[in-house]
Amino acid sequence: MxxxxxxxxxxxxxxxxxxxxxxxxxxxxxxxxxxxxxxxxxxxxxxxxxxxxxxxxxxxxxxxxxxxxxxxxxxxxxxxxxxxxxxxxxxxxxxxxxxxxxxxxxxxxxxxxxxxxxxxYGEYRFGAGEQARCVLGLFPGTGIGGGCIYEGRIMHGSANSCFEVGHMLVVPGGRLCGCGRHGCLEAHASRLAVAADAVAAVYRGQAPALRELAGTDLSEVRSRTLAKAIIAGDEVVAGIVHRAAYLLGTAAASIVNLIAPDVVVLGGGLVEALEKIYVEEVRRAITEQAMSFLGRPVKIRAAKLGxxxxxxxxxxxxxxxxxxxxxxx
Ligand SMILES: [Zn+2]
Known part of the structure; x- marks a missing residue:
């Protein structure tokens, strides 16, 4: 033995x-x-x-x-x-x-x-990935991480890891990203980007609940704080989160057109705090923007393993x- x-x-x-x-x-x-x-x-x-x-x-x-x-x-x-x-x-x-x-x-x-x-890979083997043939993982947090398991193996280059979803160009000529380029998904839809937009809304007097919870201190605007502000009625903050989630879904739709994942697993801090919005908006973006024969069969799941x-x-x-x-x- x-x-x-x-x-x-x-x-x-x-x-x-x-x-x-x-x-x-x-x-x-x-x-x-x-x-x-x-x-x-x-x-x-x-x-x-x-x-x-x-x-x-x-x-x-x-x-x-x-x-x-x-x-x-x-x-x-x-x-x-x-x-x-x-x-x-x-x-x-x-x-x-x-x-x-x-x-x-x-x-x-x-x-x-x-x-x-x-x-x-963890979600693929033991969680929301259901051991599917192709699993796309999207993890919006401070940045936006991506990964792909294809027929049981991590998709990577001959030497280096890849699937840098956060650096897909989604807004030509857009915001400056940490990588030095403009218009990356991460520069427009990461927690940092969402929090910065939300703080701007506080300054404009459009987010009274968030003002109570976090003021204008960017480091206080965590994912759970955003969720609380939305529940408390800050519609402008809700709009910012919906837009970021939809933008993530837009990037996902392009990936769906290329590799036809069976399951898209959404994880990370923003999704844990705002699961319903993320699952809905990514679903909507894939329905509207991927080829329908590729988009329709895709399952959108929140990560299970934290x-x-x-x-x-x-x-x-x-x-x-x-x-x-x-x-x-
Ligand atoms: Zn970038």
Whole structure:
């Protein structure tokens, strides 16, 4: 009988990192959280990450030998062959050979993934993706992440992760994006863009409920605050959110025309707080803007796993890569 193995999934975010140990049936055994503190610099973040992994193993009383491998989701594009994180500005990482560093330190195989790819894979295997032939994941938050699982595999380039949905051009000549180009989806429909528009509405005296809840402090305008303001009757804020959700759906409609996903999974902070609006507007945009024979069959689903999509996806992908047996799909 094959000796049982354990798999670890780690999600490295801009503000926190989450590590979890799973058994071979992906039952969660131990989960630990740690602040990221990107301002401390790249090296300090990597050290924290290593400590978190070691502490998680220790808490579970699992030896390194029993660990089959680790999947690490990172907030930026990665080279999937070399395990180099190309850029993660929040963490101060630039061309960081993370796989090499972690494997040297921990002595176990490590898989480096883009966090949205990992989250989409998690939803594909265990959540709203229903193990469909083609799953498109869209995660509007501070930025807008996208991922695609096609016939059981992450769609990526021959070297680098891709599906940068947030940087699809949706408004020619539009707002300046963090990537340096104009008119990207993210510049018009991320939480940051929505919050900035909502604060402008507060300044114009058009959002009295939001004024009460957050004033004009951009950092106070979180997804849940927007939801509360809408419930309290701020119609202008509702309009801003509906427009952003529809714009996300417009980008989704173009993707539907190209690759005909069976399921579109919507996740991230904005969708968790404003699920009904997001599901409705993405549905409407796909109905109105995709070719009808491609748009009609698409299922639109809210993500089911929340924070756990990433760690589950990472652990399952590590098992796929290092488990020694091919998963039937
Ligand atoms: Zn951009």
């Amino acid at each position: 094959e000796r049982s193995k354990y798999w670890m999934g780690v999600d490295v975010g801009g503000t926190k990192m989450l590590a979890a140990l799973f058994d071979q049936n992906f039952k969660l055994l131990v989960e630990r959280k740690e602040k990221t503190n990107g301002r401390e610099g790249a090296k300090a973040v990597v050290n924290r990450l290593q400590t978190l992994i070691v502490d998680t193993l220790r808490e579970a009383e699992v030896s390194r030998k029993q660990l089959g491998g680790i999947g690490v989701g990172c907030p930026g594009p990665v080279n999937v062959n070399t395990g180099v994180v190309l850029a993660a500005p929040n963490l101060g990482w630039h061309n960081l050979p993370l796989r090499k560093k972690l494997e040297t330190e921990l002595g176990r195989p490590v898989l480096i993934l883009n966090d949205v790819d990992a989250g989409t 924070d756990r999509a990433g760690i589950l996806g990472c652990a399952a992908l590590a098992a796929d890569a290092f488990g020694g047996k091919k998963r039937k799909s």
